[in-house]
Amino acid sequence: MSENHNRxxxxxxxxDRLVDLYRTMRRIRAFEEAAEKASLSGQVxxxxxxxxxxxxxxxxxxxxxxxxxxxxxxHRGHGHCIAKGTDPGAMMLELFGKQGGTCxxxxxxxxxADFEVGxxxxxxxxxxxxxxxxxxxxxxxxxxxxxxxxxxxxxxxxNRGPFMxxxxxxxxxxxxxxxxxxxxxxxxxxxxxxxxxxxxxxARAESLGVKAFEIDGNDVTAVDGLAxxxxxxxxxxxxxxxxxxxxYRLKGHTSVDxxxxxxxxxxAAQWDNDPLLRAAKELRRAGLSEDDLSAIxxxxxxxxxxxxxxxxxxxxxxxxHAFDDIQDIGAPVWEARP
Amino acid sequence: MNDxxxxxxxxxxxxxxxxxxxRDTTVWALGEDLGRGGVFGQYKGLVDEFGxxxxxxxxxxxxxxxxxxxxxxxxGTRPVVEMRFAxxxxxxxxxxxxxxxxxxxxxxxxARVPMVIRQPSGMxxxxxxxxxxxxxxxxxxxxxxxxxxxxxxxxxxxxLKSAIRCDDPVIYIEHKDNWALEGDVPDDPDHLLPLGQAxxxxxxxxxxxxTWSKMVGxxxxxxxxxLAQGVGIEVIDLRTLWPWDQDMVFASVxxxxxxxxxxxxxxxxxxxxxxxxTVAEHLAHVLTAPIRRLGAPRAPISYAKPLEDLLRITPEKxxxxxxxxxxxxx
Numbered sequence: 260m261s262e263n264h265n266r267x268x269x270x271x272x273x274x275d276r277l278v279d280l281y282r283t284m285r286r287i288r289a290f291e292e293a294a295e296k297a298s299l300s301g302q303v304x305x306x307x308x309x310x311x312x313x314x315x316x317x318x319x320x321x322x323x324x325x326x327x328x329x330x331x332x333x334h335r336g337h338g339h340c341i342a343k344g345t346d347p348g349a350m351m352l353e354l355f356g357k358q359g360g361t362c363x364x365x366x367x368x369x370x371x372a373d374f375e376v377g378x379x380x381x382x383x384x385x386x387x388x389x390x391x392x393x394x395x396x397x398x399x400x401x402x403x404x405x406x407x408x409x410x411x412x413x414x415x416x417x418n419r420g421p422f423m424x425x426x427x428x429x430x431x432x433x434x435x436x437x438x439x440x441x442x443x444x445x446x447x448x449x450x451x452x453x454x455x456x457x458x459x460x461x462a463r464a465e466s467l468g469v470k471a472f473e474i475d476g477n478d479v480t481a482v483d484g485l486a487x488x489x490x491x492x493x494x495x496x497x498x499x500x501x502x503x504x505x506x507y508r509l510k511g512h513t514s515v516d517x518x519x520x521x522x523x524x525x526x527a528a529q530w531d532n533d534p535l536l537r538a539a540k541e542l543r544r545a546g547l548s549e550d551d552l553s554a555i556x557x558x559x560x561x562x563x564x565x566x567x568x569x570x571x572x573x574x575x576x577x578x579x580h581a582f583d584d585i586q587d588i589g590a591p592v593w594e595a596r597p
Numbered sequence: 598m599n600d601x602x603x604x605x606x607x608x609x610x611x612x613x614x615x616x617x618x619x620r621d622t623t624v625w626a627l628g629e630d631l632g633r634g635g636v637f638g639q640y641k642g643l644v645d646e647f648g649x650x651x652x653x654x655x656x657x658x659x660x661x662x663x664x665x666x667x668x669x670x671x672x673g674t675r676p677v678v679e680m681r682f683a684x685x686x687x688x689x690x691x692x693x694x695x696x697x698x699x700x701x702x703x704x705x706x707x708a709r710v711p712m713v714i715r716q717p718s719g720m721x722x723x724x725x726x727x728x729x730x731x732x733x734x735x736x737x738x739x740x741x742x743x744x745x746x747x748x749x750x751x752x753x754x755x756x757l758k759s760a761i762r763c764d765d766p767v768i769y770i771e772h773k774d775n776w777a778l779e780g781d782v783p784d785d786p787d788h789l790l791p792l793g794q795a796x797x798x799x800x801x802x803x804x805x806x807x808t809w810s811k812m813v814g815x816x817x818x819x820x821x822x823x824l825a826q827g828v829g830i831e832v833i834d835l836r837t838l839w840p841w842d843q844d845m846v847f848a849s850v851x852x853x854x855x856x857x858x859x860x861x862x863x864x865x866x867x868x869x870x871x872x873x874x875t876v877a878e879h880l881a882h883v884l885t886a887p888i889r890r891l892g893a894p895r896a897p898i899s900y901a902k903p904l905e906d907l908l909r910i911t912p913e914k915x916x917x918x919x920x921x922x923x924x925x926x927x
Contacts, residue, residue, distance in 0.1 A: 390664020589840030
C-alpha cells in the first residue's frame with residue numbers, strides 16, 4: 260500500500276526554509292494573477308491554464324532539485340517553471356508572444372521550456388510529458404549522469420496509455436524519475452472521480468512496481484519534506500517513485516472558464532485551504548512579522564507587474580522567425596515564398 | 598577507400614547502425630525484440646558487441662518507445678527507434694508528430710531531436726491490412742520531419758548513417774520485400790549519402806519515371822520492357838522524399854517532356870501528387886503529355902493472394918501507363 264505522509268502540524272518548522280517556499284508560491288501566484296489579467300484583457304491570446312491553488316506542489320518538490328536536474332510539465336505548468344528557476348520575465352514575454360520570450364514567442368503558455376535550468380518543456384497534450392521524462396531519465400542513465408527527472412502531471416493524465424507505459428518503462432529500466440501526480444480534482448471540466456475507475460493513481464503506480472506516497476499537496480512543508488526524502492533515494496539508484504499530491508484547482512480549466520460545473524459552495528470553501536494562506540499562518544505562528552510577510556507579497560506583486568508591463572511594451576518577433584528552427588535538412592526558405 | 602562487399606539490404610542497415618554506434622557512444626537503439634536481432638534481423642549480433650543497454654529490448658509500448666526516444670534525444674543521446682512495422686508507428690503518432698517534429702521549433706531552438714525512426718513498410722506476402730501499408734506521404738506533410746526511403750543496399754547503409762548523424766528526426770522507410778536484396782556496399786565506415794539527393798537509376802530520353810523504395814526495381818523491369826518497344830524510360834530513384842531532389846527531376850522532365858510517378862502507396866493523397874503538382878507548376882509548358890500517377894487503389898490490402906495481387910503495381914501496369922503517355926503527341 261502507498262504510504263500516507265501527511266505531517267503532524269505541531270512539529271517544528273525551519274522558518275527560513277518556509278519563507279523561501281512561501282516566496283516561491285507567492286511569485287507563482289502573482290505571475291498567474293498577472294497572466295490571468297492579461298488573458299482577460301486580450302493582451303495574452305490562446306488558452307491560459309492557471310495552477311492557482313496548486314503552488315505548494317511545485318514549490319515543495321522543486322526546492323529539492325539541483326539546477327542540473329530536469330522536469331517536464333503540462334499545459335498547467337507556470338508554477339513548475341518558476342519553481343525550477345525559469346525567469347518570469349522571459350515567461351511573460353512568451354505569453355505575450357514577444358521577442359525575448361523563453362521560446363522566442365513561438366510556444367506560448369503551453370510550450371514554455373528553459374533547458375538552461377532543466378525545464379524540458381510544458382506540453383499541450385495530456386500525459387505526453389510522461390514518456391519524455393522517462394526518456395530524459397533513460398538518457399541520463401546511458402550518459403552516466405546522476406540527474407533526477409521529475410515528471411509533473413495531473414489526475415486527468417492517469418487515464419491515458421502513456422501513463423501506464425511510462426511507469427512500466429521507468430520501473431523495468433530502474434530509471435531516476437519522480438512521478439508527481441497533482442490531484443486537483445478535475446480532468447479539464449470533468450470531475451476526475453467520475454471518469455476514473457478503481458482505487459486511483461497511487462494504486463495504479465504500485466501495481467506497476469512504482470512505490471507511491473500520498474501527501475497533502477497544499478501543505479508546502481509536508482511536500483518539501485517528503486520530496487526531500489524521495490529525491491535522494493532516486494538519485495541513489497533506487498529507481499522511480501511516485502508522489503500523489505492532493506490539491507485543488509481553485510480556478511477553471513482555462514482563464515476564461517468560470518467553472519460553473521462544480522458545487523459553488525464547495526469551491527468557495529476550498530479557498531480556506533489555499534496553500535499560501537496556510538503557509539502564511541504557519542509563518543505568523545513561527546514569529547514572522549506582518550511587515551516581513553507583506554514585504555514578500557509586495558515584492559512578488561511588483562516583480563510580476565513589472566514583467567507584464569515590459570512584456571506589453573516589447574516588440575513582436577521578426578516574421579522570418581516563423582521559418583526558423585524547423586529542421587536542418589529540407590527547411591522552408593522564407594525569402595522564396597511569394 | 599573504395600572497397601566494396603556484397604551485402605543484403607538487411608545487412609547493410611545493420612552495418613550502418615553498428616558503425617555509427619562504434620563511432621559515437623551516444624547512439625543507441627531501442628525497440629521490441631532487438632536483443633534477438635530484431636524481427637527482420639536488422640540488428641543481428643549487435644547486442645553481443647554493444648550490450649543490452651545500447652541495444653535495448655523494450656516492452657510493446659510504441660508510444661513510449663517513441664516518447665522516451667524524444668526525451669533521450671532532448672538530453673543529448675541519438676536514439677535509433679525500431680517500429681517493427683510501419684503500421685505500428687501509428688500507436689506513436691503523437692510522439693512523432695506533436696513531440697519529435699515540434700520540440701525544436703516550439704521551444705525556440707533550445708533543443709534538437711536527433712532520432713531515426715525505422716519503419717519497415719510495404720506489402721509483404723499475405724500480411725493483410727495492418728502489416729502492409731506504405732504511409733510515407735503522411736510524414737512528408739509534417740514540418741520538422743525528414744523522410745527517407747532507400748532502395749539499394751548501398752543506399753540503405755549510406756542514408757541510414759546520414760540519418761543517424763542528422764540532428765533532425767528522420768522517418769526511415771525500409772521496404773520489407775527488400776531485406777534479402779543484395780548489392781555492392783562500400784566498406785568505408787565514412788560512406789555517407791546526403792539526405793535529399795536522388796539517384797539516376799536508369800537513363801532514358803522519352804519519359805521520366807520518378808519512384809522510390811521497392812518500386813525502383815519494378816520500374817526498372819518496366820523500363821526494360823519499354824526499351825524492347827523502342828521507348829526509353831529514365832528511372833529516378835528519389836531515395837529521400839523530404840526534402841526531394843527537385844533539381845534532378847526537373848532536369849529530367851525538361852529533357853523527356855513526360856512524367857510518370859509510381860508508388861506502392863495509395864494513389865489518392867500520395868506523395869506522387871506532390872511531385873506531379875510541383876512539376877506542373879514549373880514545367881507544364883514543356884510537357885508533351887499529361888502527367889500520370891500510378892499508385893494503389895484506395896482499398897485496404899487484402900490477405901488472400903489474388904486480392905492482394907490486385908493492388909500491386911506491376912511492370913505491366915507501369916508499361917501500359919507509360920505507353921499511353923507516349924501515344925499522346927503534342
